[in-house]
Amino acid sequence: MKTKNAAIKKKRSLSQRRAMKGFLFILPWFIGFVWFYARSMFMTIQFSFSEMTVNPGGGYTLEFVGLKNFLYAFRAHATYKQILTTSIGNMLIDVPLIIFFSLFMALLLNRKFKGRTLVRAIFFLPVILNSEAILSAMNLARNMMSGGISSASAELAEAASGSGVSIDYYIQMFTALGLPETIIEYISGAVGRISDIISASGVQIIIFIAALQSIPGSMYEVAKIEGATAYETFWKVTIPMVMPHVITNMVYTVVDSFVRSDVVELAYDTAFKYYDYGLSSVFSFVSTLLTCLILVVVCGLIQKRTFYYN
């Protein structure tokens, strides 16, 4: 018996044994993935096509109803369509803003200046303080701080007629300069939501800083010797080298903003407050599908323009 085992063992080549060991390393994850993820995704799709009734003794029965849940969600449900479109609209507006903002901040923070460690520590604070309770309390506090002062100062400004900062004045100024109105609205909207954008871009800033540090210094040296200005260096060296990480950030931002969106809340409430599991599955399924679609399209568009150094 022993000799037979040994013979079998000898038959396996070194690479086969390495493969076995490698598979052992990933085995726990593999079981988990099949059990919790693959099975659950399949079940979500199954639920969305069927009507589920929970049995009193535990367990449930599924009855195939075809597209009924989908039709209900899109034709009859009061708020779903609206919530879905606003969530996706917000996502499309926010993602480029977050990407540009985090790239800009990474460029600023990558320079050497006094107190850099402190500033970086402050910038990553939103990543650390991302609990639901903390976030909602912070929103309240923000309203308290800015609301109290700005409403008071707005009254004062009106009383004193024209002293004090008026946003309308600046908007008018930029319109007079001939900038298209949509761009101005977009930017002023972004400025209004600056705190949301900052709190959503912590991880992205980290990724961009890491990307900037991975650019070899010799490239900048060459650019300098060839007589490139700082502006040219930025567009011809920094941007192409950072481009692959824009995709990473894009994926992270899209998924993150989806998880924070109202659609998720709606799906949760539908399932655990109204016990309509089929409908909830439809909500999750459709929005996930849309998110993936957006990811594929956006990443495809960027990938075409991306240059891979390695």
Place this chain on the structure above:
Amino acid sequence: MEKRKKAFSVRHISETLRSMKEDTQFANDRLRWISNVKNFILSLFRLAIIIGICYVILGPVIGIISSSFFSDTDRYNPMVYLIPQDPTLERYKMAMKYLDYWKTMGGSLLYSLSLMIIQVLVCSMVGYGFARFNFPFKKLLFACVVVMIVIPTNTIMLPLYMTFSKFDVFGIIEAVTGSSVNLLGTPAPMFLMTFLGCGLRSGLYIYMFNQFFRGLPKEIEEAAFVDGAGTWYTYFRIMLVNAMPSVITVAIFSMVWQYNDTFYAKLFLISDNIVISKKISTIEASISNVEKILDPTILELFLDAGIVLIMIPIVLIYVALQKQFIEGVERSGIVG
């Protein structure tokens, strides 16, 4: 006549030369001055932006901290802003009492710490497996890891809920004890999922470890192999030690995110006593019920105190490990 002309022209030329020389000097000075001013203005601009954004981030935190010291009269007095007139510790006392602070905090820290340790071990193992071994379908399996990052957990929350409410492994448990187990209400689902590499954001951690291990030189392992170390020994005693920056980053991320997580805690009905971020959401209601304080603006102050209390440990961990964390993020594998 000719001589004079010549002299004149020589003088003229020399004069021109001198003035030109002065001119360039002047131009140089001016250039230097301009570039100095430009740098100064740029750094002023940078300073303004950084201070502004730091304020946007820190503002609410300062607001929460200051209002947690407000007394009732301060809250009702419109002249009081940020600095309370007669500060009180009443809010903290109440918040501590209703959060059952020390016990709950101990429970939460223990819960997230143990999950963090499992998370680091399992994810690093899986990341190492993907980074260093070749086996069939490796690319497909790694694509599954990416799917795990991309697919939001919300999509699979219902099936997970169902799975754990009637938990069974191929009918074995039912065959032995007669019925399947309801794991909801215990932390078991979270531990099980984390142990099987599917915990909170495990996909991201696996990805990070994979990238980091791929960046380490292969010679390290070859040397270990030649010296007779087995695969597991190599992994635990050599690779994991070398991956310290990654380990610290993942450890902090997973600890803090686990501590903050309310999604899984709500889904699996995990007890409030070990998830303090979940317990904080009920503090206002319980104080208003028991203490008969009905004014929501006053109740908010208790919430603020509670928030400060639950922020303290995370901020302490973060401040202590801040340097390693940021350096680790920069060096470790978020970036390919």
